[in-house]
Amino acid sequence: MYPSRIMPELYRQGVTNHGVAIKGSRVATSMMEAGAQLFTVPSPTRAIYSLPRLLSYIDAHAIEILHCHKSSDLRVAFLLKLFRPGLKLFFTEHMGVTRSKKGLYHRFAYSQVTRVFSISQATYQRNLRALPLPSERIHCLGLGVDLGTYSAALISKAELGLPENRCLIALPGRITPGKGHEVWLDALAMLKQTTSWHALVIGGLNAAEGADELFVAEIKKKAAHLGLEDRVSFLGFRRDVPMLLQAMDIVCIPSRNEAFGLTVIESMAAGCAVVGANSGAIPELIDAERGRLADPLSVTEWVAAISELLNAPALRSKLGEQARQWVAENMTLDVHVSNLLREYRQD
Incomplete structure (x- = not known):
């Protein structure tokens, strides 16, 4: 595209x-x-x-x-x-x-x-x-990315039908093997006793929308098995992703071998606190001043990175603003x- x-x-x-x-x-x-x-x-x-x-x-x-x-x-x-x-x-x-x-x-x-x-x-x-x-x-x-697309918060958590007092954790992108959904769900399962978050999977759910349908079924089954049905929502393909991202608090990109990371810079442009995989091209975009990195195969590292940001709105805001500024200057x-x-x- x-x-x-x-x-x-x-x-x-x-x-x-x-x-x-x-x-x-x-x-x-x-x-x-x-x-x-x-x-x-x-x-x-x-x-x-x-x-x-x-x-x-x-x-x-x-x-x-x-x-x-x-x-x-x-x-x-x-x-x-x-x-x-x-x-x-x-x-x-x-x-x-x-x-x-x-x-x-x-x-x-x-x-x-x-x-x-x-x-x-x-x-x-x-x-x-x-x-x-x-x-x-x-x-x-x-x-x-077109920074103007992310210039204002155009949608609120309430408009998404989600509690405004919850920290929203998103994983946007194609739902296919290698994008890290399994490790991400395992990490969320270890955090499910924390009541202050809700997770969103943003991406097509069928082949026409770029998804691997068998893998989508596996991921939904895994979420249910982990007891996350009420904590993880599958939003499907959306044309309003820039607006959605601006309502997110944390965006996770656990892809094992991202060639660039367009979703990373889109999330950074939206002012999100981003946790990305420390593999592929993602470390070229994220450092400790504008996000966090975690091993895409380590559930423990994803738990630690998400936990650090969950109850730290000031840190999330700081990382998001510095990420947005970096994109404005470079991408x-x-x-x-x-x-x-x-x-x-x-x-």
């Missing part, structure tokens, strides 16, 4: 956006809502057969830059580049490559790429090792897009 997040800011900075997406997909819908002119294909496999139409579209609209975000999309993009050598081709590797891609096909495909973007230092190091490119063609370009969307445009314009 990255393209639709940055398209409004690209427009604001004078760039015309076009999108290529699967017809009827959420990506296509999000691009249209962001104001992009859209070229659709019926399926990923049939995208290759759309090459002549795509080339005509590129010529008709004088498109100069291609930017793709999945390795499967690179198959189409590098062919377009072959037929239109004047195009610049950029690829954001959002996860960080964990297996070597130095075979004949990958060497040829990546030879057409102008530059690969890594979204964190953690993924940058993986990409350096795995991709068939010299280091000067792999750059680190962190993500950004805003306008700065990210400005840096992206600078990369586009380089030779």
Whole structure:
């Protein structure tokens, strides 16, 4: 969903956006809502057969830059580049490559790429090792958030139907293995004798919303087994996450190997006290001045980190304000897009 997040800011900075997406997909819908002119294909496999139409579209609209975000999309993009050598081709590797891609096909495909973007230092190091490119063609370009979206508390605990005298602890993001829900629930179970909190799982509950449905069922069953039915609410997919975050007191991100941590900086932008995993890219975003870190495999560490913040509203406020200030200085969307445009314009 990255393209639709940055398209409004690209427009604001004078760039015309076009999108290529699967017809009827959420990506296509999000691009249209962001104001992009859209070229659709019926399926990923049939995208290759759309090459002549795509080339005509590129010529008709004088498109100069291609930017793709999945390795499967690179198959189409590098062919377009072959037929239109004047195009610049950029690829954001959002996860960080964990297996070597130095075979004949990958060497040829990546030879057409102008530059690969890594979204964190953690993924940058993986990409350096795995991709068939010299280091000067792999750059680190962190993500950004629109701070204005988090400028005011737009929803109260009462509006959420939750007790205002409870400390709200949230875990936002996709409900899939590796995101740390199991350890988080085990930690909450050890804190259930503390009556001053309520926990919220914010994220889609079915496949159409990006969730692993079998895993969702497991997590709900685990919460019930731990006696947390009345203490943990599953809110499902929400379009008002910025508003929700501003009503939270503590946000937990226990992902074991986060490639960047967009949810982390979104929570920081909302002024939340964040507890994040001390693995992956999250330690690049959080330090002791603006949050807390815990081992994603250690229930004991999560209990300690949450306990420290539960009954310390002044500390939560201090960490949240310092986190928001850091995001304002380092991770805003306008700065990210400005840096992206600078990369586009380089030779």
